[in-house]
Amino acid sequence: MTIASALRFTALGLLIALSGCSVLSSQPPSTTYDFGPLAAAPSQPPAPLPKLRITQTDGPIWMDGSGIYYRLQYTQAQRLQAYSTQRWVDSPQHLFNDRLRDAVAARGPLSWSGDTTIPALKVDLLAFEQVFDSPTSSRGVVRARATVYHKGLIGQKTFVAEQPAPSADGQGGVKALSTSVDAVIAAILDWTATLPLDGAQASTAPPAPQRR
Incomplete structure (x- = not known):
């Protein structure tokens, strides 16, 4: 190979390398979100909860990742898509589970998940998405069993909660979904407080020794 040919190959390699760097540098960085701080306590305290344990929140397989999903209801209602540069810091199930545990602890004693002597609360996420009803209007939809x-x-x-998004983008969807999560959790715990949990716990307690 001549010196001229070698120089041409070297120049070509540099151009390819620079082109690759340009493509990589042009990709915008990802922005990550969580649900934000807990909302301020209501002026009217909610009904307290008896001792309760929380099992792991589950959901469909597409919720295992950290994508923020949206649906164009007005044109592609059957298609669920993820934002390319906006993500959750963890999977929706894990974020929901942490939020649920915090909410339970704020209303009563929270036991560890392996304590089988007390009632358990299990939540399955059925829907967790930003739904666009038009190009400029969307809402965060959370449905949970x-x-x-x-x-x-x-x-x-x-339970279902829907909150309007303040903006028709991923950031607006995050705010709407976070608010919907808090609404669903509050409704779940209000309902749980009406169940006979104290009786269920007492029914499995060992009988008191009889005096002779």
């Missing part, structure tokens, strides 16, 4: 059990089913109910 709550199950309370202890040596058998105590209660089960599905």
Whole structure:
């Protein structure tokens, strides 16, 4: 190979390398979100909860990742898409579970998840998406099924919350979904407080020794 040919190959390699760097540098960085701080406590305290344990929140397989999903209801209602540069810091199930545990602890004693002597609350996320009804209007939709059990089913109910997004983009969707999460959790715990949890816990307690 001549010196001229070698120089041409070297120049070509540099151009390819620079082109690759240009492509990589042109990709915008990802922005990550969580649900933000807990909302301020309401002026009217909610009903307290008896001792309760929380099992891991589950959801469909597409919620295992950290994508923020949206649906163009007005044109592609059957298609669920993820934002390319905006993500959650963790999966929606994990974020929801942490939020739920904090909310339970604020209303009563929270036991560790392996304590089978007390009732358990299990939540399955069924929907967790930003729905666009038009190019400029969207809402955060959270649908969840709550199950309370202890040596058998105590209660089960599905809850839905929808909140309008303040802007028609991923950031607006995050705010709407975060608000919807808090609304769903509050509704779940209000319902849970109406269930006979104290009786379920007492029914499995060992009998008191009789005096002779």
